[in-house]
Amino acid sequence: MRYDPTHIQAEDNGTSPIGDPEVRDLWPALLKGWRRKCPHCGSGPLLCSYLKVNDTCTVCREELHHHRADDGPAYLTILIVGHLMAPLLLLVFETFRPDPLILFTIFAVGCVALSLYLLPRLKGAIVGFQWARHMHGF
Template identity: 80%
Template sequence: MTDQTVNSEERALWPALTKGFRRKCPNCGSGPLMKSYLKVRDTCTVCREDLSHQRADDGPAYLTILIVGHIVAPLLLVVFETWRPEPLVLFTIFAVGSVTLSLYLLPRLKGAVVAFQWARLMHGFGGGT
């Protein structure tokens, strides 16, 4: 009976992930989730949802490395095999591209991880123990 109660209280996952990726509150979708580049607000400024329970830790960094690596590595191979650019040119282009993509994805993936925790009632988001 308790498992059914917990499952019925779960929130919609995909809308929450979308809101989190946009760095918005997973509850209302309009309040900002972050107060700086990677610092999550304790409460939403619009709906007052308590966000202090989040425990994103290293998850967003791992996901960022995973996604960037899976995009950059095949692209690097294709570019090298097709055009054979000078090593310094190849390094410069891919270093700047990797850093840019990582800096773009990191706060968005952190928002998605916080939204996932919120939607699945993890780490105290459910109001219970």
Template identity: 70%
Template sequence: MQLMTEPPVAPASDAERETWNALWRGFRGKCPNCGSGPMLKGYLKVRDHCPVCREEFHHHRADDGPAYLTILIVGHLMAPMLGFVFFQWQPEPLVLFTGFAIGTIALSLYLLPRLKGALVGFQWARRMHGFGARR
């Protein structure tokens, strides 16, 4: 049984597609159209269509965008933190390396599918790459 965090919403018409809602739904791994169906069927594999509202996803073009965004965000968070931790507490190099290696990998693995969903949601909201075509 799946708990819903937001009430089901009628699918968006051709005139209205809110970008921020689509980004947030995609970040959560949900369909940008209805907000309740799952977008991903694996860790990074996008479904061909939403099982709830039947919105098609097969024509998305996320490509390397989520990986670049993940590197950008993780790098900009971890690099200053590394400098701060080193100068504040001066831990042993092996402890510093181990802690930041685990943190960097964990944050990257957490963000990658969420940023992919957000990117597909953005493409849907802006009608890019076939998302605006009539069924």
């Protein structure tokens, strides 16, 4: 099969490459999702509970049920927390030599707190990314 770039190029009338007239900016959508707000209007709540995404925005009525975040937020949370806490654990252990139980307690609480903070924000950012890129029916 031969690649033909002409079938995906945007026309001069302002349409996006896939024929949708609305071009959505990525970074504003990611920031709105990080703030757990609707990626379209930025003022309606994205989540109705800790990780449950609203079916529609209560302000602009944008449909949000199309999202497919699945395991992405959990994977990114583990990746970020692991890459932040592992070097910090080594640094604290080598520098201060605290009692192992104190070290474990501090880092266990820190890992759980950071994970609980990041998880809904990363889910919002992933939903915002999917919305901006017209993925999964957005």
